[in-house]
Amino acid sequence: MIGGIGERMTTHTLELKNLTKKIKGKTIVDDLSFSVREGEIFGLLGPNGAGKTTTIRMIVGLISITDGDVLINGDNVRGNFEKAMERVGAIVENPQLYDYMTGYKNLMQYARIMPDVTKERIDEVIELVDLKYAIHDKVKTYSLGMRQRLGVAQALLHKPNVLILDEPTNGLDPQGIYDLRNYLRLLANNGTSVVVSSHMLAEMQMMCDRVAIIQNGKLVRIDEILNQDDEADVKVHFQIEGDVSQAKQVLLNLNEELDVTEAGQELIVQTADVRFIAEMNKQLVLAGVLVVGIQRKTKTLEERFLEMTKKGGDLNEVAVPVNE
Amino acid sequence: MKWLSLLTNEWIKIFSRTRTWIFLAIPIVIIIGIAVYDKVTTDVEVNENWKQELTQTVKDDQKALDEAKKNDDNAIYIDSLESAIKQNEYAIANDISPYETTAWQFMKDMAFISSLIGLFVIVVASDIVSNEFAKGTIKMLLIRPYSRWKILLSKFVATLAFAFVMWLVVIVATWLVGGLAYGFGGMDQSYLITADDGQVKERLIVEYVFANIGVEFIELTALVAMSFMISTLFMSNSVAIGVAMFTLFAGNTIVMLLATKDWVIYTLFANMDLSVLIDGQNQLVKDLTLPFSISVLAVYTVIMLAITFTVFQKRDVKA
Numbered sequence: 313m314i315g316g317i318g319e320r321m322t323t324h325t326l327e328l329k330n331l332t333k334k335i336k337g338k339t340i341v342d343d344l345s346f347s348v349r350e351g352e353i354f355g356l357l358g359p360n361g362a363g364k365t366t367t368i369r370m371i372v373g374l375i376s377i378t379d380g381d382v383l384i385n386g387d388n389v390r391g392n393f394e395k396a397m398e399r400v401g402a403i404v405e406n407p408q409l410y411d412y413m414t415g416y417k418n419l420m421q422y423a424r425i426m427p428d429v430t431k432e433r434i435d436e437v438i439e440l441v442d443l444k445y446a447i448h449d450k451v452k453t454y455s456l457g458m459r460q461r462l463g464v465a466q467a468l469l470h471k472p473n474v475l476i477l478d479e480p481t482n483g484l485d486p487q488g489i490y491d492l493r494n495y496l497r498l499l500a501n502n503g504t505s506v507v508v509s510s511h512m513l514a515e516m517q518m519m520c521d522r523v524a525i526i527q528n529g530k531l532v533r534i535d536e537i538l539n540q541d542d543e544a545d546v547k548v549h550f551q552i553e554g555d556v557s558q559a560k561q562v563l564l565n566l567n568e569e570l571d572v573t574e575a576g577q578e579l580i581v582q583t584a585d586v587r588f589i590a591e592m593n594k595q596l597v598l599a600g601v602l603v604v605g606i607q608r609k610t611k612t613l614e615e616r617f618l619e620m621t622k623k624g625g626d627l628n629e630v631a632v633p634v635n636e
Numbered sequence: 637m638k639w640l641s642l643l644t645n646e647w648i649k650i651f652s653r654t655r656t657w658i659f660l661a662i663p664i665v666i667i668i669g670i671a672v673y674d675k676v677t678t679d680v681e682v683n684e685n686w687k688q689e690l691t692q693t694v695k696d697d698q699k700a701l702d703e704a705k706k707n708d709d710n711a712i713y714i715d716s717l718e719s720a721i722k723q724n725e726y727a728i729a730n731d732i733s734p735y736e737t738t739a740w741q742f743m744k745d746m747a748f749i750s751s752l753i754g755l756f757v758i759v760v761a762s763d764i765v766s767n768e769f770a771k772g773t774i775k776m777l778l779i780r781p782y783s784r785w786k787i788l789l790s791k792f793v794a795t796l797a798f799a800f801v802m803w804l805v806v807i808v809a810t811w812l813v814g815g816l817a818y819g820f821g822g823m824d825q826s827y828l829i830t831a832d833d834g835q836v837k838e839r840l841i842v843e844y845v846f847a848n849i850g851v852e853f854i855e856l857t858a859l860v861a862m863s864f865m866i867s868t869l870f871m872s873n874s875v876a877i878g879v880a881m882f883t884l885f886a887g888n889t890i891v892m893l894l895a896t897k898d899w900v901i902y903t904l905f906a907n908m909d910l911s912v913l914i915d916g917q918n919q920l921v922k923d924l925t926l927p928f929s930i931s932v933l934a935v936y937t938v939i940m941l942a943i944t945f946t947v948f949q950k951r952d953v954k955a
Contacts, residue, residue, distance in 0.1 A: 335952075372779040375952035397781040404779070408772030413652050421648070424641040425780055466776065 325505040330380035342529040355520035356509035363529035364509040401472035407463020411452040426470035456483035546584040551605035646794035659756040719830035726836040738822025742814030761863035762876040769871035851910035
C-alpha cells in the first residue's frame with residue numbers, strides 16, 4: 313500500500329484487487345482493479361449493464377465476491393466486514409427508506425447503530441441536505457428528490473471517509489445536482505473519498521477527478537479529468553481560406569508522418585505540442601496559405617467514452633493497465 | 637454492545653406500524669365483547685337450577701349415545717359422549733357447577749384467543765425480513781458494520797419479544813376483564829377431566845391456565861421460527877404471509893388425513909397444538925404427550941433457524 317522511496321505517497325482508502333463476480337457461469341465483473349485516493353471523487357462510468365452496480369454491491373458486501381479482494385481503509389471486506397464498513401457511507405441504487413416512519417426516525421435508525429453520531433450531528437446533516445422543513449413528516453409524503461436527499465443524509469451521518477453513491481443524481485432537479493456536486497467537492501476537499509457511478513457522461517465530467525470506464529465488467533481505462541490537455545488526443549484545427557489540399561501538402565512536407573485530415577475548410581492535426589503548432593502555422597503562412605483561425609480541441613470524455621464502448625472488439629487495444 | 641441498538645431498531649419498526657396496534661387491540665376488544673355479552677344475556681335462573689339442567693343434558697346425551705351405538709357411529713363421537721355423561725354425573729354428585737364463572741374460569745374459556753395471536757404473530761414474523769427485501773430497505777441495513785447473522789438475530793429476537801409481549805398483554809387483559817366481570821376469586825375452583833383410564837378427575841382451573849400460558853410461549857417460539865424461515869426464503873412479503881398461513885392451515889388438515897400413519901407424530905403440525913395435551917392425550921393423534929411434543933417442536937425450531945441463518949448469510953442482495 314505504501315509506495316517505495318521516490319514514489320509519490322498516496323493514501324488509498326478503497327482498493328479493488330482483481331475483483332470478479334460470476335453468476336451462473338456468466339462473468340458480470342471481470343478482474344477489476346483500481347484504487348481510490350483519499351480526497352478524490354472517483355467515477356465509475358459505463359453503459360447500463362456494464363457491471364457498475366454489481367461492483368458497488370460487492371464493495372459494500374451486499375453480494376458475495378467470486379474472486380479478488382476489496383480493501384477499505386486497509387480492511388478486507390471479505391475477512392473483516394465489520395471493521396471495513398465502519399467508515400463507509402453508501403446509497404446503492406435508490407435510497408430505500410421506511411415509508412411508515414418520519415424522516416427523522418429514519419435517520420435515528422442509522423444514528424443508533426453507527427458509532428459516534430450525536431444529536432447535533434443529526435441536526436447538522438438535516439440542515440445540510442435542506443430537509444429541516446419536512447424532517448418530521450412521514451417519508452411516504454416525500455418527493456423523489458427529498459428521498460434522495462434523506463438518503464444522502466443517512467450516508468453522511470457517521471462522517472464516512474469512503475462515500476459510495478450509485479447513480480446519485482437520479483431524481484434530482486438541476487439545482488439539486490448542482491448542490492450535490494458542490495457538497496461532494498467540499499467533502500472530498502476534507503479528505504473523503506467519494507465513489508460515484510453513472511452512465512451520464514457530462515455529469516461525471518463535471519463531478520469527478522478521475523473516471524474509470526467500465527464495459528462488460530472490464531475496466532477499459534482510467535481518465536484523469538483535469539489533466540486531459542496533456543494527453544495525446546488533443547487536436548489542432550486550422551481554418552483555411554483557399555485550397556485546403558495545398559495546405560495539407562505544406563504540412564506533410566514538414567513531417568511526412570503527420571496525422572492530418574481534411575474536413576471541409578479545416579485541417580485537423582493530431583498534436584499537443586505547442587511549439588510545433590506555431591511551426592506549422594509559420595510554414596503555412598510562408599507558403600501563402602491564408603490561415604483564418606487556429607483552435608485546439610480536446611476530446612471530451614463523452615467522445616472518448618462513446619468511441620471506446622462502441623465496439624467490444626477494440627477494447628483490448630485501448631485498455632490501459634491500472635497505474636500505481 | 638451495539639447489537640442492542642439493532643434490537644431497539646427492530647422493536648421501533650414493529651411498533652411504528654399501525655397494524656401492530658390493531659393486532660394488540662383486536663383480542664382485547666373481543667375479550668371485553670364476550671364478557672359484556674355474557675353478562676347481558678346470561679339467565680341467572682338457569683344458573684341457580686344447574687343441577688336440573690345438567691340432569692336433563694345427561695339424559696339427552698344418553699339417548700344420543702344409544703342411538704350412536706346402534707348406528708355404529710364414529711368412535712371419537714361415542715367417546716366424547718361417554719366422557720361428557722360421566723363428567724356431568726360427577727359434577728352433580730360432587731356439587732361442582734359448570735356455570736360458576738370467575739376470572740380464572742374466564743381465562744380458561746378465553747384460551748382460544750391464543751390462536752388469534754398466533755395468526756397476528758405470523759403476519760409480523762413473515763413480514764419482518766421479506767418486507768425489507770420487497771421495499772429494498774434491507775440494503776441500507778446490510779451495509780452497516782454488522783455481520784449478517786447479528787442483523788437477522790435482532791429481527792428474530794424482536795419478533796419473539798413481540799409475540800411474548802402480545803401474549804402477556806392479552807393474558808393480563810383477560811384476567812382484568814374476567815375479574816371485573818365475575819370477581820377476582822376462584823383460585824380454588826376446579827374443573828373436570830376424563831383421564832386416560834376413563835375416570836373423571838377434578839383439576840384446579842388455575843393449574844390449567846398457567847399450563848396454557850406456558851405452552852403458548854413454546855408454541856409461539858416454534859411459530860415464529862417457522863414464519864421467520866418462510867419470511868427469509870421468500871423475498872416478497874405477501875407471498876411470505878400467504879405461504880405461512882397456508883402452511884399452518886393446511887398443516888392441520890394434513891395431520892387429520894395422516895392421523896393413522898405411525899410417523900405423523902414426528903411432523904411439525906401434529907405437535908403445534910400443545911394446549912390440548914394439558915388435560916391428557918390428543919384426540920386426533922393418540923400417541924402424543926406433552927414432553928414428546930415439546931421435544932419435537934424444539935428440534936424443528938433449531939432446524940428451521942439453522943436453515944434461515946444459513947440462507948440469509950449467503951444470499952446475494954439484488955433488491
